[in-house]
Amino acid sequence: MILRPFFSFLLAFRLRRLSRPAGLLTAALLLTQLAQAQVQLRGTVIDKDTRETLPFSSVVVRNSTLGTTTNVDGEFTLNVPKLPVTLLVSELGHLKDTIRVTSASEPLKLALATAAVALPEVKVGSYPFQLVDRAYRQIQANYDQKFYGKAFYRQLTRIDKQPTELQEVVWNVKSSNARIEGTAIAQGRYAAVPSITNFSNFSLYTKSYGLYDANADSTKSLALLSPNVVKNYLLELKGIVSGADSTKGGIAEIDFETRPELTKYRAEGTIWIDIDSYKVVRYHMKSPNFTGSTSNPNQKFRNTQLEIEMAFRNDDPAVTVAPLEYMKVNLAADLVSGKQSTPLNVSSFTFFYDTNTRPTTIPYARVSVQDRDLAAIKAIKYDPEFWASNPVVQRTPVEDEVIASFEKKGAFGTMVKKPEPKADVRIRNGRIE
Secondary structure, X not given: OOOOOOOOOOOOXXXXXXXXXXXXXXXXXXXXXXXXXXXXXXXXXXXXXXXXXXXXXXXEEOOOOOEEEOOOOOEEEEEEOOOOEEEEEEOOOEOOEEEEXXXXXXXXXXXXXXXXXXXXXXXXXXXXXXXXXXXXXXXXXOOOOOEEEEEEEEEEEEEXXXXXXXXXXXXXXXXXXXXXXXXXXXXXXXXXXXXXXXOXXXXXXXXXXXXXXXXXXXXXXXXXXXXXXXXXXEEEEEEEEOOOOOOXXXXXXEEEEEOOOOOOOOOEEEEEEXXXXXXXXXXXXXXXXXOOOOOOOOEEEEEEEEEEEEEEOOOOOOOOXXXXXXEEEEEEEEXXXXXXXXXXXXXXXXXXXXXXXXOOOOOOEOOOOOOOHHHHHHOOOOOHHHHHOOHHHXXXXXXXXXXXXXXXXXXXXXXXXXXXXXXXXXXXXXXXX
């Protein structure tokens, strides 16, 4: 299935041989330093009162670019150069906290207290529009700042509640404070079973969706963050989550929906904005009238809903430009073919890591409707060792039932275990060898 976009504006350290004892000593010291260069921290972030895990919490090394996000079970792994380190832990709706880590021998249990939510005594009718407008101007003013790093992308398709496609890709990625700017595939793997349809370019929505596009005509933009927010949207300030210092700032939670008179495009959701820096911390949008079409003339969508969520790092209030932390895309629909209607769901999760501001020589490609995800995976050499030892992949393991389902149905691809080879039985002189 080829999805067509539904809105135009979203579019070895090498040791040399050393003959002298001093050289051998130097090599030994360097190897020791390399062994100590990576310390893996493991742990879970939980709510201090309920003891429930907190998925998608931010865990970063204070005053550095090192950081990660907890998975759906609130778990994380983070490699640091050495100990001790001070971790800054944050999650929307909870107070930020720091912890000094001196040992990696035991998993960490990081508990965050619930933050107070208050509605300020202001003209709430105009205040959310002011915040959204300033967030738009903040993104626009800092859009030229680019970030370079990697992104782990996982896509799972379910048809009639059964998994039919699974793709995992690591991209080299160039991004901004609003979107992905370009990607270059580094590694990929997949599993699939024969089904009534498949998605050949679902990553299009992750790669093309953005909060702002410098190349778009801002006078016609339907985006929330645009000069047209008053004309196109209804906003409601739900509250402000106080920060660790209750005397300063916080995160404003603003619900939005397109005005009823805007019939060609419908969207609703929530945006979280830092009221001091005007940085967007998180954005969640649902489009209940998704109008994508398939390349199969005998199939069409009904009851469609597309959801997109974006989160940006907000661990350092002094930093005015925040890179992407993760993106989630989910499409739910009924696939109609003749008189048959089958529920389907496609979801993807993209986690950004090793992000910094140093430009690279990597040839990043802009997204294109001609892109084909599986073709890109098959075009590069599969490296099983890369996946076996990659902590980013291991921190978000695929559910066992998904892999079991693929293996049971004889799926093809690089992600599924190959069947055991049959024994080569030979009979010689009446004996089995």
